[in-house]
Amino acid sequence: MADIIQLLPDHVANQIAAGEVVQRPASAVKELLENAMDAQASRIKLIVKDSGKTLIQVIDDGMGMSTTDARFCFERHATSKIKTADDLFRLHTKGFRGEALASIAAVAQVELATKQAENEIGTKIHIEGSKILRQEPAVTPKGTSVAVRRLFFNIPARRQFLKSDSVEFRHIIDEFHRIALTHPNTAFQLFHNDNELFNLPVSNLRQRIVSVFGGRTNEKLVPLSEVTDLVGIGGFVGKPEFARRSKAEQFFFVNQRYIRNPYLHHAVISAYDGLIKDGTQPSYFIYLDINPASIDINIHPTKTEIKFENEQALYAILRASVKHSLGQFSAAAVLDFDQDQTLEVQYEQLKTMPSLPKIEVDADFNPFDDKGYDKPHVFSKTSQPAWESLYIGLGSKSNNPLTEELEIDLESEEVTGSIFNQQEEKSNPTEYFQVHEKYILCMVKSGMILIDQHRAHRRILYEDFLVKLSEEKTASQQLLFPITPDFSHGEVGLLSELREHLEHAGFCFSKFDQNGVEIIGIPVLLTPEKTTSILQNLIEDLEQEIPDSYFSAIDLLAKKLSKSIAIKHGQSLNQKEQQQIIDSLFACKEPKLTPDNKTVFVRLGWDEIEKKFN
Ligand code: ADP
Numbered sequence: 001m002a003d004i005i006q007l008l009p010d011h012v013a014n015q016i017a018a019g020e021v022v023q024r025p026a027s028a029v030k031e032l033l034e035n036a037m038d039a040q041a042s043r044i045k046l047i048v049k050d051s052g053k054t055l056i057q058v059i060d061d062g063m064g065m066s067t068t069d070a071r072f073c074f075e076r077h078a079t080s081k082i083k084t085a086d087d088l089f090r091l092h093t094k095g096f097r098g099e100a101l102a103s104i105a106a107v108a109q110v111e112l113a114t115k116q117a118e119n120e121i122g123t124k125i126h127i128e129g130s131k132i133l134r135q136e137p138a139v140t141p142k143g144t145s146v147a148v149r150r151l152f153f154n155i156p157a158r159r160q161f162l163k164s165d166s167v168e169f170r171h172i173i174d175e176f177h178r179i180a181l182t183h184p185n186t187a188f189q190l191f192h193n194d195n196e197l198f199n200l201p202v203s204n205l206r207q208r209i210v211s212v213f214g215g216r217t218n219e220k221l222v223p224l225s226e227v228t229d230l231v232g233i234g235g236f237v238g239k240p241e242f243a244r245r246s247k248a249e250q251f252f253f254v255n256q257r258y259i260r261n262p263y264l265h266h267a268v269i270s271a272y273d274g275l276i277k278d279g280t281q282p283s284y285f286i287y288l289d290i291n292p293a294s295i296d297i298n299i300h301p302t303k304t305e306i307k308f309e310n311e312q313a314l315y316a317i318l319r320a321s322v323k324h325s326l327g328q329f330s331a332a333a334v335l336d337f338d339q340d341q342t343l344e345v346q347y348e349q350l351k352t353m354p355s356l357p358k359i360e361v362d363a364d365f366n367p368f369d370d371k372g373y374d375k376p377h378v379f380s381k382t383s384q385p386a387w388e389s390l391y392i393g394l395g396s397k398s399n400n401p402l403t404e405e406l407e408i409d410l411e412s413e414e415v416t417g418s419i420f421n422q423q424e425e426k427s428n429p430t431e432y433f434q435v436h437e438k439y440i441l442c443m444v445k446s447g448m449i450l451i452d453q454h455r456a457h458r459r460i461l462y463e464d465f466l467v468k469l470s471e472e473k474t475a476s477q478q479l480l481f482p483i484t485p486d487f488s489h490g491e492v493g494l495l496s497e498l499r500e501h502l503e504h505a506g507f508c509f510s511k512f513d514q515n516g517v518e519i520i521g522i523p524v525l526l527t528p529e530k531t532t533s534i535l536q537n538l539i540e541d542l543e544q545e546i547p548d549s550y551f552s553a554i555d556l557l558a559k560k561l562s563k564s565i566a567i568k569h570g571q572s573l574n575q576k577e578q579q580q581i582i583d584s585l586f587a588c589k590e591p592k593l594t595p596d597n598k599t600v601f602v603r604l605g606w607d608e609i610e611k612k613f614n
């Protein structure tokens with residue numbers, strides 16, 4: 001048999017290897033930023049278009065490359081950072097494998113411009129799918145610019161598997177944060193589609209954290225500091241009262257590298273025992289300095305896991321150190337009269353039971369009056385405020401699908417099974433009872449129906465919001481005192497993706513930029529006290545799972561709003577309110593289930609009841 005083994009052509013080998021280093025636009029961002037840091041840049045500009053799918057460009061003012069190096073840097077295993085295997089144990093640079101540029105150039109169209117300080121003229125190189133297309137002398141400032149265009153242009157399958165723009169951009173922001181948070185002595189700028197999202201001046205660590213996360217971050221931070229033989233610990237932990245449901249602001253850095261480590265995370269969380277509510281998470285920005293010889297650095301460059309030699313000792317030291325800082329802070333807080341009162345109020349608000357929305361009822365309104373209130377249908381495209389849906393369907397027999405449905409049911413049943421006759425059922429004003437301020441018990445001919453009042457109202461509001469959110473603006477209540485929730489840059493960014501829908505729902509913003517939002521109007525049934533927490537909640541969900549489509553974004557928002565606004569268990573409802581709920585519920589497309597698929601009502605037939613008495 002003939003020989004069948006052959007060497008892969010270079011460009012194929014490069015593409016395969018590239019898959020390891022460059023998984024998505026954010027991986028290229030990470031590598032380019034790290035190269036700029038390794039080149040000792042003091043200013044770095046990151047320019048991104050279409051979440052990195054069209055362009056990723058990093059411009060630095062670092063040491064630059066000679067003409068020969070500029071060409072050589074795209075070769076696999078070309079690195080200036082280590083010469084011998086021993087160097088691995090003295091590593092002080094981010095890169096060392098010499099693979100990043102080779103990999104990126106294998107799967108994108110790359111333009112490199114670079115110049116060293118001592119030279120008059122620099123070099124420009126175009127390389128595409130590992131092939132150098134052009135190299136020329138160029139007038140360019142000191143430092144290096146690498147522009148990566150159309151990532152995966154030559155691997156359609158890879159390009160196709162990229163996530164939505166918002167997901168990919170989120171990954172880019174994460175990488176940007178990680179680098180920016182480890183290098184406060186370097187100035188960073190980030191542009192996305194020509195908007196400047198971050199402009200981080202040279203600063204100290206605390207200021208850097210604040211300029212990355214914005215808002216009132218500064219007030220949340222408690223400094224951390226501990227030096228032992230094994231490890232130096234610095235950075236900040238969040239005050240317990242700022243703990244949140246999201247994990248977004250939790251960072252470990254080891255020797256200036258971002259890492260993830262569930263074990264050390266546990267050490268930090270356990271230091272908060274008894275200080276934070278269950279299910280909430282503190283923020284932390286912890287910087288560990290460890291002898292490189294005692295950690296396993298032979299890890300994959302794109303992975304963030306790391307192995308420590310003395311993990312248990314590290315756990316104990318870290319936990320004690322966090323506890324110590326938190327203890328010092330709370331002792332100091334008692335003496336600190338200058339604390340910002342507004343912050344305390346906000347936390348108090350979060351703890352208080354949300355107040356129940358008021359349902360206004362027109363006392364003169366007679367639901368059994370057949371004069372024909374020409375109320376619009378619940379799904380009509382009119383822009384009525386959400387609360388009106390409670391009243392929809394009232395007053396006209398034919399608009400009441402519940403009774404209609406039951407009448408049909410009845411026709412196929414034996415009449416002897418019924419207690420009320422049809423006339424009684426229509427006119428009996430006590431045909432609805434509220435039970436335990438939780439259910440509405442509704443007598444009908446064929447038996448009875450037990451409706452969960454909160455779930456029913458959620459379904460009603462949800463279907464109503466679904467329509468309104470994709471439409472023009474609906475009514476909103478103007479606030480006497482604007483609300484300014486404490487959101488970070490990233491959180492505002494997430495929220496901005498839903499801005500239009502939020503406005504359709506009735507939110508009015510007087511300010512909406514990277515420094516925060518100011519709310520001057522909210523949906524009619526929402527209360528100001530609940531506004532911040534519902535938006536916070538929405539953001540946390542967006543952090544977990546960014547909606548991929550227009551519809552899922554609307555759906556998420558409709559679910560959140562309806563859940564928060566719907567009348568709660570424990571609220572007593574008068575007869576009319578009960579009937580309004582029943583009528584609107586059975587005008588819904590899917591009355592049986594809540595938006596998250598929970599049972600809204602159960603039906604108990606007289607025949608079933610009678611069987612039980614046998
Ligand atoms: P590594 O960073 O692992 O060495 P890379 O492929 O990222 O591998 O880069 C290859 C080499 O190119 C680096 O070792 C460095 O000498 C040079 N280089 C890359 N980016 C820059 C930059 N922004 N400024 C100066 N030199 C750079």
Ligand code: MG
Nearest residue numbers: 031035095100
């Ligand atoms: Mg590198």
